Amino acid sequence: MAFSCEADRLPPPTGLSYEWLDNFTINISWQKPITKVDHCDILYEVQQGEDMRFRTESTNITKTCMTEELDSTGCKYTIRTVGKELKCDRTESEAVTIPIDTRVPRAELVKDFKCVIYPRKMNCSWIPVNPSLNLTVHYRFNEVKEGYKLPLKSCEELYSNGKRNGCYLKDAFTNQDIYMLVRSEAGQTTFKAFYVFPSPKMNITEEGNHLKLTWTRPEHGKSCSWKYEVCYRECNGPRECRNFTAEEEPLLVPYNKRCLYEFEYKATISNYCSKIPSDSTEALTYGTNAPPDGTLTVVAIVIPVILCVCVILSCYCFRRHRAIICPVIPDPSAIFKEMIMNGNKELKAKSNLYTPVPEPIEPCKVTLVPENSVLQQNS
Structure with missing residues (x-):
């Protein structure tokens, strides 16, 4: 077995x-190793962040x-000495990291x-972390001409619309x-500008039992391929949520009147153009929340109540x-039974039939008259 030692x-x-x-x-510089390396051609491997490496x-x-990268690994650089392939049989050196x-x-x-x-211009906007601070905004293009970098420019036409502040480039x-x-x-803080396209305007129309959604593309990026969510x-x-491309048929959504x-959407340019999203949009509303039809409810409640009251x-x-x-109704069998048992049909009939009330009769008085008496005529 062979053991690697520090000399290797x-x-x-x-x-x-x-x-x-x-x-x-930023310019980072270093010096060659102090120890002389004989019979070995060397390079320097620079690692930026976690993954990016070059020699x-x-x-x-x-x-x-x-400066927004200083809290992460974006501005962290690690350098080590390595040998050229086939020209050096020694392993790479220990890594040296420089703090920025x-x-x-x-x-x-x-x-x-x-x-x-x-x-011909950009509308840049932001939300201030502390509205009481006075901010100055400058920018520079990432362009170098014959070793000369473009100077800083001031952001023009500063404005504020309440929540967001902005300016124009x-x-x-x-x-x-x-x-x-x-x-x-x-x-101060430095960062790369984040691009967005103006949001395509969404149009909503009724088509039968559906809502038809279409978009009007902005002039910038009109020839690009768009994807919508x-x-x-x-x-x-x-x-x-639904995804589709503008080249397909218009999006149809089932419609309940x-x-x-409430609609929210975002669009992204893809395929033939740089992949740049659209600006965020506010929620769009269509229709109204109408109270539910109460006819069936009334029928289902009122009719049973009326029936219960009637019963x-x-x-x-x-x-x-x-x-x-x-x-x-008297039981006829009971009447016949009593008639047979007593044998007195009249009595039973009288006791069971209707007996009229006797009418009052004035008594008649008769007086005897003697034979030799003279009849008197009453006047």
Whole structure:
């Protein structure tokens, strides 16, 4: 078995240092290893962040470093000595890391910074972290001409619409990066501008039992391929999302005329153009929340109530006038039985039949008259 020893490793680079060339650019330099390396051609492997690696024969590099990356691994550089293939049998050296710091204190001044692309200019806006601070906004294109970098420009036509502040960048295009510099008394921050296209206008029309969704593309990016994601709610129900491309048929959504629909959408340019999303949009509403049809409810409640009331009244009336509605009829068998047992038909008939009340009769008085008496005529 062979054991690797320290003598088998290449010596690391020494004297690492850095210098800020401007607010966005840093130059990192180092010296060759102190120990002389005989019969071995060496290179330097530079690792930026976690994954990005490259090799160089030079002892200095110039890179872009934004202050928003200082808290992550974006501006972390690690350098080691390596041998050229087939010309060096020694392993790579230990890694040497150089810490990077800013010339001006780093401060978080803005959030949700984005630039909407229009012909010949950009509308950049942001949300200030501390509205009481006075901010100055500058920018520079990532372009170098014969070793000369373009100077900083001031963001023009500053405005504020309440929640968001903004300004305009002239002669800005999406084929190059734009570096932003925002300053205040508390410090500064640098970052790359985030591009968005103006949101395509969505049109909503009724077509039978569906809502037809179509879009009007903005002038910038009109010839590009667009993809859409549409999310909507029906009658405050669950959120449903659908994806489609503008080249397909218009999006049809089943429509309930008694519901309020709330639409949110975002679009992305793809395929033939740079992959740039559209600006965020506010929710669009269509229709109205009408109260549900109560006819069936009324029928289902009122009719049973009326029937119950009618049944109760019918029972009450039947019970109150039961003698009239259903009179008691004597049992004929009982009458015949009594007649046979007693043998007195008249008595039984009298006791069972109707007996009229006798009418009052005045008594008649008769007086005897003697034969020799003279009849007197009463006048």
